[in-house]
Amino acid sequence: MRLWLSTALAAAVITASPALAEDTITIGFTASQTGALNNDSTAQMRGIELWRDDVNAKGGIKVGDKSYKIVTVSYDDESQNTRVQQLYTRLISQDKAQFLISPYSSGLVATAAIISEQYGKVMVTTGGALEKTYQLGNKNLFQIYTGSSQYLAGALAALKEKNPSPKIAFVYEDDPFSKSVAGAVREMSKAQGLTLALDESYAGSTTDFSPIINKAISAKADALLGGGHYADGATLARQLHEQKAGMKWITLLVAPDSPKFAELGDAAVGISVPSQWEPQVTFKPDFGPTAAAFTSAFSAKYKIEPGYHAAGGYAAGLILQHAIEKAGSVEPDKVAAVLNQLDATTFFGKTKFSTDPKQHGLQVGHQMVLAQWQKKGGKLVKEVIWPKDAKTADVVY
Amino acid sequence: MIGIFASVIDGILIGSVYGLAAMGLTLIWGVMKVINLAHGAIVVLGMFLLYIASLMIGLPAYATIPVTIVFGFVFGVMLYWIAVHRMIGRAELMSLLATFSINMVLIGLGTAWWTTSPYNVLVAMPGVTWQGYTFTGTHIMAAVLAMVIAGLLYLLLYRTRQGKAIRAVANNREAAELSGIPTTQVLSFAFGLGVALACVSGTLIATLFPFTVLSGEAYQLKSFVVTVLGGLGNPAGALMGGIALGLIEGLATPFMPVSWIPIVEFGLFVFCLIAFPRGIFAFSKA
DSSP states (O other): HHHHHHHHHHHHHHHHHHHHHOOOOEEEEEEEETTTHHHHHHHHHHHHHHHHHHHHHHTTTETTTEEEEEEEEEEEOOOOOOHHHHHHHHHHHHHHOOOEEEOOHHHHHHHHHHHHHHOOOEEEEEOOOOOOGGSSSSSEEEESSOOGGTTTTTHHHHHHHHHHSOOEEEEESSSSSHHHOOOHHHHHHHHTTEEEEEEEEOTOOOOHHHHHHHHHHHOOOSEEEEOOOOHHHHHHHHHHHHHOOOSSEEEESGGGSSSGGGGGGGGGGGEEEEESSOOTTOOOSSSOOOOOHHHHHHHHHHHOOOHHHHHHHHHHHHHHHHHHHHTTSHHHHHHHHHHHHHHHTTTTTTEEOOOOOGGGOOBBBBOOOEEEEEEETTTTEEEEEESSGOOSSSSOO | OOOHEEEEEEHHHHHHHHHHHHHHHHHHHHHHHOOOTHHHHHHHHHHHHHOOOOOIIOOOGGGGHHHHHHHHHHHHHHHHHIIIGGTTSOOOHHHHHHHHHHHHHHHHHHHHHTTOOOOOOOOOOOEEEETTEOOOOHHHHHHHHHHHHHHHHHHHHHHSSHHHHHHHHHHEEEHHHHHHHHHHHHHHHHHHHHHHHHHHHHHHHHHHHHTTTHHHHHHHHHHHHHHHHHTTOOOOOOOOOOOOHHHHHHHHHHGGGGGHHHHHHHHHHHHHHHHHTTTTTGGGGO
8 A cells, every 4th residue: 555655646746747847937137126117017018027926827939749838037226227237138148038028218218228238139029118228220029009200190180189289388208218209209190290399308307397387387387298107297287286386287207097097086087198008998909818807807807997007018028929939939030020020919909020120120000099087977097089080089188 | 467476476486395495404513513424314314204194094185294393303302413523623524524424324215115117196275366376375384383393493493492502512622511501412402403404394295296316405405505594593584584585596497498507506606605605694693
């Protein structure tokens, strides 16, 4: 009896051992778990982790006839460029990451891109809309987000419909992303014959917006476009409300997309945000979950609705997975070749990367929508108001 | 025109808070010739005290002020005995290094506890609207409280024995010792007072703006400018210097991009250092 038991046990252990030595694919990235970018970076990280858990639950990424489990290695970059530089080098040389996903925010993506290109690693970027990063001559960068020059195009169009001659105050953060959006808006306004009543930047660490707001009031502006990231955008929105700036139209970058923005209460009503994705979109995915499925899975796991940062994180992983599976290999060149050919739709929208060597990896398939916080039955909800064929509610002006 | 006026009023409101922040710095310098490089970190401590008190204990925002003053005073006396006492009378570099190390320790602890992410305490107060410009209730309240606290400090310094002792020690420590004043106790009291002022100014600032563990740097810099404007060692001068700085900011803002204001501020600072080395209000030192 004893002999039988111990033999059976030994046999079980021996047969179990090979299963423990699984094949894995290591994907590295950093997230700003501390610092000013913390809010949206955490959302992006959660999107990536949800994708990883979904795929691993189904057995992993299928390469040929083998399944690889995804192992993510991530670190806190503290919202600092210097840390991104150190940590991506570490991810590549010490942690042997085979593929990379970018940090959140254009500034940090640009720094990570330098490192990833140096080492010849494929990096799917999400959370970074700045186009300049892709115009410096790269081979292995692939951008998920729509570029910054498109950000305020929808907002201007929607505003012009309500008010053909608005007095626009353009107040934006002094960082690469917001400045790039600013440049595009200036050109668009000139082309459309709109004058900017105020055109000023502020340091990202600004907490006292009353001087700028007073200037906007002095300029008799009735529309405000701008902002930057979450911390400054949320503070600007709150102070605009406290100082009764009387803007009929406010579009801020990034900040209002986070569900946390609803905490501003009345200060959030009417504020619109250019969005890479909203839970209400109805794209028919070629692969991966639908928007509704992603939204409910994310809400169930993290007890909060996903914004576009989380969706971008998930989409980055999804696109990478699809490319690896289609290439049937984990060789960077083969995966990059598939990505270059990609023209598909996922829950996030259409994804197609530019193969023009002057702007390799720039996202050319994806479109932005404009979302607005509206009060419905006493509660704050985010509705899609632009473009017309994607809208779920009318513009509140 | 109205825009300039509104900007100036805003400047004066925030300037009072700058003045309060600088009073602690200038008092410590005036009494014991110690430059408190931990000033910024203590301002941040005051900010987080508001956060802890209102979010975790549920104390109404302005009720935190007496708590902060008391805590700041006790903390300041503690700091004096731990780090500053043995540096008094030695080369000034020693006390500078001592307070700098306190700064590093406080920032390090703060970062470990709260990280460098932004924090916010929501304080709602009805404001005053005039000609389209609104002065938020919190700004007005902060300015009023700053002046009240400054007034209390004046009463302490000029109408009490302890205040007289502080002024005596500031004037001539040896003579004060010879007159029977326990100067070491007075020094620790003055240091505690300076830290309490820095702490409470942090609490007031936290009612106005969001903050991080690193926010103190900006206010420390402003405090240095205000201290120079107001005359080293002169708390009343510090308040006036703060208001003057706020006035300058308010006057300059309508005419140039906001990001140029620090250039104006620090340009003026350098000019004052050259033209009035003892501070603009030095001649009014009582």
